[in-house]
Amino acid sequence: MGAGENVASSPAFRQARPAERLAAISHLVQLLRGQDRDRLVALTEEQGLLKDALRRARRSQPRQQIDALRLLGGIGGDQAVAALDAVLREDPRLDTRLEAASLLARLDALPQPDELIEHLALHSARITPLHRTLFRLIASRHPTELFALARSEELPPAVRALVIDALGWTEDFSALPILAAAANDPHPPVRLAALDSATKLGHPSSAPWIMPLLRDPVPPVRARAIRACQIMRLTDGLPAIAELRHDPSPWVRLRAQQAQQVLMPA
Amino acid sequence: MLVDTILSAAHGIGVATLVAISIVCFLVVATRNLVSTVQLLLAARVFATRIKPAQRSYDLWSRYADLALPISVIAPCFNEELSIADSARALLALEYPDHEVILVNDGSSDGTLSVLIEQFELRPIEREQLATLQKTRIRGIYGSARYPNLILIDKENGRKADAVNAGLGFAAAPLVCVIDADSIIEPDGLLRAAEPFMTDDGSLMAVGGAIRIANGSIVEGGHVRQIRLPSRWLPRYQILEYLRAFLTARIANARLDMLMLISGAFGMFRRAPLVEIGGYRHDTVGEDLEVVTRIHRRMREEKRPYRIAFVPEVVCWTDAPESWRGLRNQRARWEQGALETIVEHRRMLFNPHYGRIGLIGMPLIVIEDVLGPPCELFGYLLIPLLYLMGVESGTIVLAFFSITVLFGTAISLGTLALEEVQLRRTPSARDLFMIGIAAVVENLGYRQANLAFRIYGMWRFYRKDSRWAAAGRAGFSRG
Numbered sequence: 022m023g024a025g026e027n028v029a030s031s032p033a034f035r036q037a038r039p040a041e042r043l044a045a046i047s048h049l050v051q052l053l054r055g056q057d058r059d060r061l062v063a064l065t066e067e068q069g070l071l072k073d074a075l076r077r078a079r080r081s082q083p084r085q086q087i088d089a090l091r092l093l094g095g096i097g098g099d100q101a102v103a104a105l106d107a108v109l110r111e112d113p114r115l116d117t118r119l120e121a122a123s124l125l126a127r128l129d130a131l132p133q134p135d136e137l138i139e140h141l142a143l144h145s146a147r148i149t150p151l152h153r154t155l156f157r158l159i160a161s162r163h164p165t166e167l168f169a170l171a172r173s174e175e176l177p178p179a180v181r182a183l184v185i186d187a188l189g190w191t192e193d194f195s196a197l198p199i200l201a202a203a204a205n206d207p208h209p210p211v212r213l214a215a216l217d218s219a220t221k222l223g224h225p226s227s228a229p230w231i232m233p234l235l236r237d238p239v240p241p242v243r244a245r246a247i248r249a250c251q252i253m254r255l256t257d258g259l260p261a262i263a264e265l266r267h268d269p270s271p272w273v274r275l276r277a278q279q280a281q282q283v284l285m286p287a
Numbered sequence: 288m289l290v291d292t293i294l295s296a297a298h299g300i301g302v303a304t305l306v307a308i309s310i311v312c313f314l315v316v317a318t319r320n321l322v323s324t325v326q327l328l329l330a331a332r333v334f335a336t337r338i339k340p341a342q343r344s345y346d347l348w349s350r351y352a353d354l355a356l357p358i359s360v361i362a363p364c365f366n367e368e369l370s371i372a373d374s375a376r377a378l379l380a381l382e383y384p385d386h387e388v389i390l391v392n393d394g395s396s397d398g399t400l401s402v403l404i405e406q407f408e409l410r411p412i413e414r415e416q417l418a419t420l421q422k423t424r425i426r427g428i429y430g431s432a433r434y435p436n437l438i439l440i441d442k443e444n445g446r447k448a449d450a451v452n453a454g455l456g457f458a459a460a461p462l463v464c465v466i467d468a469d470s471i472i473e474p475d476g477l478l479r480a481a482e483p484f485m486t487d488d489g490s491l492m493a494v495g496g497a498i499r500i501a502n503g504s505i506v507e508g509g510h511v512r513q514i515r516l517p518s519r520w521l522p523r524y525q526i527l528e529y530l531r532a533f534l535t536a537r538i539a540n541a542r543l544d545m546l547m548l549i550s551g552a553f554g555m556f557r558r559a560p561l562v563e564i565g566g567y568r569h570d571t572v573g574e575d576l577e578v579v580t581r582i583h584r585r586m587r588e589e590k591r592p593y594r595i596a597f598v599p600e601v602v603c604w605t606d607a608p609e610s611w612r613g614l615r616n617q618r619a620r621w622e623q624g625a626l627e628t629i630v631e632h633r634r635m636l637f638n639p640h641y642g643r644i645g646l647i648g649m650p651l652i653v654i655e656d657v658l659g660p661p662c663e664l665f666g667y668l669l670i671p672l673l674y675l676m677g678v679e680s681g682t683i684v685l686a687f688f689s690i691t692v693l694f695g696t697a698i699s700l701g702t703l704a705l706e707e708v709q710l711r712r713t714p715s716a717r718d719l720f721m722i723g724i725a726a727v728v729e730n731l732g733y734r735q736a737n738l739a740f741r742i743y744g745m746w747r748f749y750r751k752d753s754r755w756a757a758a759g760r761a762g763f764s765r766g
Contacts, residue, residue, distance in 0.1 A: 087338045119486065147488035150356060275415035275459055 043070045047095050062098035071100055078104045087120055094124030102130045109140050123151060126158045133166045134159050134187075138180060148179045156183050160190035167191060171199050178208035186214040189221030197224060204230045209239045216245045220252050228255050235261040240270035247273070251280040259284055302678055309673055312666035313687055315658045320694045322651060323531075326539035327701045333542050334709045340482055340600055355384040356484050358477055359458030359558070363391045363450030364468035368398040372406045374468045377509025379434060383477040387436040389454040390468065394423075394444025403439055407431045414438065417459065420452035420566040421445060428457070447551070448567035448574040455558070455566050463558045470552045471501060471511055471604040479601045480555040490592045492582055493556045495541075495549035496601025497533040499712065500526050502609065511604050516718040521614065523725040524733045525607040530702045534599060534710075541597035545648035547583070549595070551575035553603035560585070571631070572753065573624015580632050583644045599710065615740040622744025623752075625656035660741040663691060667735060692730040699726035 034042060046065050053061055065071060077089035090108060093101035108121040109132070118140055125131050137155065138144065146152075160167055168191075170176065170184045185203045188196040196218065203215035216234065219227040227249075234246035235258060247265060250258035262284070265277035360378055364371050371390075378388045392400050403409060412430035423445035431437050442453050451465055462481060466472060480494050503517030517523055540546045549556075551574065564581050567574040579595065586593040608614045629636070629652060636653070638645040670687045673679040703722060706712065713719045 082336070084336055084338050149486050149488065150484075151486045271415055271417040272459075275417060278413060278415050 039068075039070055039073070042068070043074070043092070046070065047092060050096050058097075062096060065096060066098055066100050071096070071098075075100060075104050078108060083114070083117065086117060090117070090120055090124055094127055097128050102128055106130070106132065115142060115146065119151065122155055126155050129158070129162065131155060131159050131162060133163050134170050134184065135166065143180050143183070144177055148183055152183060153186055156187035157190040160187040161192075164191040164193060168193075168196070168199070171196075171203075178206075178211055181206070182208070182210035182214040185211055186217050189218030192222070194222060194224055196222065197226060200227065201230045204234060209237075209242055212237065212239075212242050213245050216242070216249045220249045223253055225253070225255075228253070228257065231255065232258055232261065235265065240268070240273050243268065243273045244270070244276040247276040247280045251276075251283050254284065256284055302673075302676070305669060305673055306678060308665065309669045309679070309683075312662040312669065313683075313690075315654065315662035316666055316687070317690050318654055319659050319663075320690050320698070322654065323535070323698045324694075326535045327698055327705070329539035329542060330535040331701075331705055333538050334705060340479060340598060356462050356481060357460035358383060358386040358462045358464050358481060358555070359454070359460040360386055360388045360464045360466060360477070361391065361451055361454035361458060362388065362466050362468040363393050363447050363454065364395065364399055365393045365444070365447075365450075366395045366397045366399060367468055368395070368402050370469060371399050372402055373509040374471075375403065375407065375437065375509075377471060378466070379437060380474065380509075381472065381477050382474050383481070385460075386464075386477060387438060387458075387460065389457055390437070390439045391450040391454045392439065392441045393446070393450040394442060400439075400441055404429065407437055407439075408433050409437075409439055412438075414457060416456045418456045418562045418566075420456050420562070421449050422569055423449055423453075425453060445569065448569050448571075451574075452566040452569075455562060458558055461558055462555055463561065464553070464555045465551070466554075466603065467552045467605065469606070470498075471506065471509060472496075472553060473602050473604075474510065476553070476601050476603060477555075479598055483596050483598065484555075484557075487594075491557065491594045491596060492560055492586070493549055493554060493579065493595045494601070495537065495546065495595070495597045496553050496555075496603055497537075497599050498529055498550045498552050498603050498605055499533075500529055500607045501604035502606050504604070506604075514712065514714045516714070516721055517607075517609075519609055520725065520728070521609055521611070521733075522607045523722060524729045525614075526722060527699050527703070527725055527729060529607075530706055531699060534706055535698075535702050537597045538599060540648070541595070543643065543647075544594065545643050546595045546597055547579055547644075547648050547652060548576045549579050549597075550603075552605045553601070568631075570753070571624055571627040572620045573628055576624055577628045577631065580628050580635075580649075583648070584632060584635060584641065587641045587644060602712070611736070614737075615743060618737055618740035619744035619747055622656060622660070622741040623748045625652060626745065626748040629653060629657065656741075660738045660745070664735065664738040664742060666691070691734075695730055695734065696726050699729070 034045065037045070043065070046061060050058060050061055071093065074089040074092045077085050078093060081089065090105060093104055102125065105121045105125050105128070109118050109125060112118050112121065122131065122137065122141060131137060132140070134156065137159065141152065143152065167184060167187055171188055176184065185200065188199060200215045200219050203211050206212055206215070212234065216231065219231060231246055231249050232255070234242055235250070237243050237246065243265065247262055249255070250262060259281070262277050262280050265273050266281070268274050268277065360381070362374065362378060364374070367374070375388065375390060390403065392403070409429035409431045411427055414428045414430070421442065423443040425440060425442050427441040429439040429441065438457060440453050440457060442450065455463060462484060464477060464480065476496065480496055483491055483494055500517070500522055501511055502519070502522040503515040504511050505513040505515065517526075537546060537548070554575070560582060561578070564585050567578050571577050582593070582595065608617055629649070632649070635641045635645045636649045666687055670679065670684050674681060674684045700723060703719065703726065707719060713722065
């Protein structure tokens with residue numbers, strides 16, 4: 022007998038009101054994994070306990086709507102994912118759509134990257150750390166679509182940087198040529214993303230294009246290239262890093278100092 | 288005959304003047320209470336309708352730690368040899384994927400420096416200073432191989448603002464958390480305070496949290512292990528004051544985009560604008576109020592979009608003064624700091640160029656900190672005096688004491704109810720009852736003494752007395 026049946030057959034559960042049952046399940050579901058969790062979620066759906074949350078997720082005041090979305094995101098299951106997906110696609114409020122996206126991310130049910138860009142209005146919205154998180158999650162779920170997007174030349178620089186950043190999280194070395202090309206992008210955020218992605222992949226074949234970025238005209242790119250050398254243990258970069266101890270930017274000097282402390286033999 | 292006439296006229300003028308002053312006092316006190324009522328109602332509405340802080344950062348940052356904006360926690364310390372090791376360990380143990388702790392020893396004359404060097408195996412290191420904001424000399428910078436995210440800056444004494452500025456100059460993270468080393472931030476405090484920055488478009492400048500009083504609570508290893516009500520009444524009154532300040536005034540002001548103060552005990556700032564404005568000012572004793580006012584001023588003068596937020600779930604514990612002398616010094620300093628800020632930024636007052644900050648936020652400080660204390664105190668003295676002279680009716684006297692004592696009690700009880708319904712941090716019903724009693728009793732002496740302390744602060748401001756008068760804190764109860 023699984024967790025779902027155990028819970029459903031208990032006298033306390035049968036006597037409880039639907040809201041109380043749902044509260045108990047939303048607590049229990051956090052403690053379960055695998056088949057036990059699936060059974061409990063199925064039981065919740067069978068008993069129609071999500072009905073009220075599903076209704077509030079579509080039509081209610083912002084606070085009630087967000088509470089309902091979080092409840093659904095905490096429990097999961099097909100009905101919850103469908104409801105969150107519908108909110109992501111159709112809700113007029115961007116904040117609510119973003120909340121739905123982050124809950125779908127927890128449930129590993131984010132849509133394809135081009136759809137996410139559209140639903141979160143990323144062509145016009147400012148990119149935040151949360152967007153980067155969502156795209157990194159997409160990387161493992163939709164790598165093919167992400168590669169296709171990364172090769173597209175129609176993306177605005179900020180979104181392209183987002184996509185390039187996520188490539189590192191595909192853990193697929195076939196991203197390396199795309200990153201090498203991105204290292205020559207005229208927009209600094211794209212070059213920064215290429216460095217972050219390459220650092221995540223950690224493949225030494227990136228070294229030939231990381232080294233020149235130590236002399237990039239933009240200080241944050243130089244600082245990030247130093248960090249990449251430090252994390253990837255690219256000791257060939259030490260002479261250039263030593264020169265950067267005299268860089269006009271204090272940030273670059275600081276990163277060079279830190280990298281030297283790590284990379285130079287004691 | 289003529290002399291009698293002159294004396295009679297003078298008496299008439301004197302009485303008329305007293306009556307006029309009493310009316311002004313009455314109006315100012317009534318306005319303060321009206322503002323408090325509006326703030327309480329607005330805070331209740333905010334709590335009822337706000338979307339609670341998301342938990343998403345907890346889940347997502349645990350998977351993508353590098354996306355959590357790094358934080359430099361700056362903790363100035365001065366003569367804290369007994370507690371500094373525990374405080375530093377608690378700061379290092381805060382739940383956050385990427386934070387560095389910058390302790391700034393502000394020329395301590397006790398063993399603070401040696402305790403830190405010994406306990407954390409610190410040794411002198413090289414560290415690039417990104418901005419020079421302090422006025423005093425840096426004597427050394429220390430790091431530890433065992434605690435790579437701990438930095439100790441040893442400098443000459445220059446007071447708290449100077450120490451924070453020194454730390455700010457070495458902070459390499461985009462967010463800085465300024466905290467008193469002897470305050471205790473809850474383990475998830477950084478996560479909660481940084482969460483609004485996760486989805487921010489760059490306009491969020493700072494986030495403030497609630498400060499609570501730890502007197503009586505059990506503190507162990509730099510953490511509050513058990514929340515308890517202090518046994519003495521003086522800190523109990525202060526619990527009420529902090530609740531009123533943080534659960535009504537700050538929440539209401541933040542909702543109206545005119546939060547004027549982020550407590551010096553805990554605040555999270557975006558580093559770049561803080562450095563851009565030159566950090567904290569050295570020539571004021573109210574540097575926390577001044578720095579937020581200066582951020583408002585700079586942003587509005589440059590017409591840049593910005594926000595300053597308040598998250599009541601972020602809780603930082605501090606110990607309140609338990610002696611009248613300590614309380615006097617603290618309140619006088621707050622008053623002096625407020626006056627210094629108002630004078631420094633007087634250009635903003637009633638100036639539409641500064642929007643709601645100039646038209647509402649700053650005038651509210653004037654009512655609260657400039658007019659309020661003397662008017663209420665004079666009211667207590669004048670109105671009964673005029674009644675005894677037969678000039679004013681008993682109704683006026685009753686009305687004045689109603690709007691001060693009864694109204695004040697009602698506001699306090701309303702705040703207490705709000706806290707109980709929304710945050711539930713008071714440990715037991717008995718404690719809640721005792722704080723409720725304090726809400727009544729504080730009107731019979733404590734409130735008036737506080738007003739006198741603030742008048743003393745005005746005197747210090749007038750004398751330009753910039754000495755730092757210690758609040759004489761009691762120290763936490765160790766478990």
